[in-house]
Amino acid sequence: MLGLKIILVLTVNVFNLVSPFDFDFPNLPTVEDLLYGPEPFDNRIVGGKNASIDDHPYQVSFIVNNSYFCGGFIVSENYIITAGHCAQNVDPSTVVLRAGSTYRKNGTIIPIAEVIPHPEYDNPRFDKDVAVMKTVNPIEFTDTIQPVKLPKKGRKLKDNSMIMVSGWGRTEQGASSIPESLMDVEIPVVPYWQCFAVYFTVLTRNMWCGGNFVLGGQGTCQGDSGGAAVQDGQAIGIVSFGRGCGQQFSPSVFADIAAPPIRDFITKHTGL
Template sequence: MFSLSIVPVFALVLLNPVSPFDFGFPNVPTVEDLLYGPEPFNNRIVGGQNTTIEKHPHQVSFVVNNSFFCGGFIVSENYIVTAAHCAQNVDPSTVVLRAGSTWRKNGTIIPIVEVIAHPEYDNPAFDKDVAVMKTAEPITFTDTIKPIALPKKGEYLKENSMIMVSGWGKTNQADNTIPENLMDVEIPVVPYWQCLAVYFTVLTRNMWCGGNFYLGGKGTCQGDSGGTAVQNDQAVGIVSFGRGCGQRFSPSVFADIAAPPIRDFITKHTGL
């Protein structure tokens, strides 16, 4: 039987790299199948290229308790946005967040005093995958540390338009290491009906998909979660989850920043 795996892209577990879910067609997966089926998983930005922080000055990286790695993006001098599955029940004192460097282990450390995940994250499964982090002090902006603009509520993406994603996530499904150099990849927005055909048990209208649907070869992977998809100099999506990394018929799934429940949450906590 053709085996499929859905995993939150964040879960680059540095100490114990085990991630979530396994199900097979033609059986229809239940939420329990998706949430409770741990299976080894290995992967980052797939099919992309090396880039520099100057091209993505909003990009940040963070490690929690030296155990898992995520991305995030600066939206103002006081706030950083990431995925809820990266930030749920996270003590701010355990976060090491870095900005301003192309290299994953370098950059300015930005102390965090508050981490707030969407209160309705994962209800239903994977939905409303957004969180905000408040900085201890205002961020000093430079050529390599800058905020990115957000779309208006309801400003939805056009099918097949192109978006750019950056991150330090893994680059292929067989490799259990993560890159030191920031990477990016450009992928198209997948028509909603195509994405729904793949993720029909979990896809909501608060999500959209990106990738080469028929050919595969490009997409996000573990360690990229919490980073953003960019279009027209706006952060339009949050890297959330996917079935494998850059596989055919398995696009990357993003939390839709313009969706009312997500955009309203960001506004409530950041004023943006």
């Protein structure tokens, strides 16, 4: 009976802290964030550290129509993957995509020929958050521009195993700007049942969560959307959404690349 009371108290406390109806895509800073340089940040994506493109050569950044910012990752010489919510009604000619630099305003510009979001994205809400971007010309690979491997369909994640996420997203909730230099953070995979307890109105089997569930302090934030979560040299997730940035009981949510609806979509459009 005592154990049951403890569980009930913890459950009530969690749902007092986290409203499952208060969501925010971890992306889309305003154009002012992009045009005006950020204030210096210390070594913290949220709770992370300064990183080098040498460690994440698949990482790209892009601006759409000079209005919002997202990340993405190279998977072949002709294709880049990002989040579906970064690719809605996008004219490819308005995309300025950069690769090969630690600094988001530098790097090689890669022209985009086609932007293809998953046709069933956001049905149900936030689900199948994936898009494929086709390049105008084959990407010329270098030491700092390389593809990342993709998992086999149906690959299962082990609870509490570690994943790496990189990006130029804000380093804390409510920050007025995004960093110039790439950052990364290593976080654990949150057991599905824990994530479901928070995001039960939207979480599907095409998603998984990562972060320090109880303590918070690490995760993705605005500007990181579309970036890859990497484990064992494979991109296993796409930064999708979350409640705030690194909050307690509010892990980051990722689109599961190995989930059949997402993996099949990628294969259909890339051949990978």
